[in-house]
Amino acid sequence: MLSSDAEHFYWLSRYAERAENTARLVNVNVELMLDFPGDKSQAWKPVVEITGMEDSFSKKNSSYDENVVINFLTFDKNNPNSILSSLASAQYNSKPIRDNLPRASSEQLSFLINNFIEVSKSKSNRKRSSIISSVISNIQLFFGIISDNFVIGTEYQFIKLGRFIERADMISRIVDAQCIKDEIFVLGEEYPTLQWTSILRSLSAYEAYRISQGTISKGEIINFLIKNEDFPKSIVKCLSNVQEAINNLPNNKELKKSIDQILNTIINSNVNKFSNKRLHDFIDNLQKNLLDLDMEISKNYF
Known part of the structure; x- marks a missing residue:
């Protein structure tokens, strides 16, 4: 296997997992804030810090407003660790190796990112919340397709x-x-x-x-x-x-x-x-x- 292919398998997997993990972070903190008795903006700061993007966030924003943080972690294409950026990077790494991936897994990834981009343009908070939740289930489905339809060889080990x-x-x-x-x-x-x-x-x-x-x-x-x-x-x-x-x-x-x-x-x-x-x-x-x-x-x- 070419070293470039090994790298694509490795980073496809990392970025897909990152998208799911970030979606989980956002979802659970939204729920937690319903019962938070203090300053909600301070409670969102550690979430940004978890992703390692606090410096990038603070350069553009003066406070950790809930909606601003959610948008930054979810739909901000200038944040390399946002869900949108992670999905785009996963798709980028999948293209050179698509002939070596189960067809259904490539289709699943394309469906997810196209739907995500479309919803990111929406002003509806309900639609935005729904698509964040769908990232979790769709990424799990993506990895499930790979697990059930992939030869357990070198490529799979890098995934x-x-x-x-x-x-x-x-x-x-x-x-x-x-x-x-x-x-x-x-x-x-x-x-x-x-x-x-x-x-x-x-x-x-x-x-x-x-x-x-x-x-x-x-x-x-x-x-x-x-x-x-x-x-x-x-x-x-x-x-x-x-x-x-x-x-x-x-x-x-x-x-x-x-x-x-x-x-x-x-x-x-x-x-x-x-x-x-x-x-x-x-x-x-x-x-x-x-x-x-x-x-x-x-x-x-x-």
Whole structure:
């Protein structure tokens, strides 16, 4: 397989996953704001920070108004991490490899982005809200088509790599942002619990958590989202999928060492007992390791 093709498979997967994750972020924060007792603009700031676009946002906007933030994260073509930009980048990477993708997956992606662009021109908040929700289900359908109709070869491993590195990175950012909120906002005893519950819902993890753990607890939620080996959206499970993909690729000696070290560090850490500050430092180090892993993959295969 050509290195350029491998790169397209990898980034197609990352951008598609990014679009879904951003849609989840926006949706859950809209719901959370219905019960937010403080300044809503300050509650939207961490959401922008999760995407890593706070500098770009602040250059153009003086406050974190809800509608402005939603538009920035969703429809702003000048924001490279908006849903619109992520979908466009996914489609861009799909075109050179479309003959190697299941036809239905390419059609699904084209349908989604064309519909999204059309709705972005609408003034209707109802239509805009609906299309954001549809991104989640349509991206899941896109990956489902690939999983059910793709030969489990080298190309598939790069799709798997991209998807689960992106997911692990986003989950780490979400957990980190909530810990920062816990430090900044003092809103009574009940609201932080509501926020952590909303995070579970944003990742479609609420039911799985209640079955696994039962009682809502910040420490147990953090442990569940980072270390649970049986939940598909925990960081450990995502990185186990990355490890599996790396093991099935050639020239993987150094990459295997890197992913093994990342996983061992997480597994051997008592994250549920960390202070907010220590957890922030832990996640910051994890994100640096994921960035290094991404660079190693690029150097090795692209």
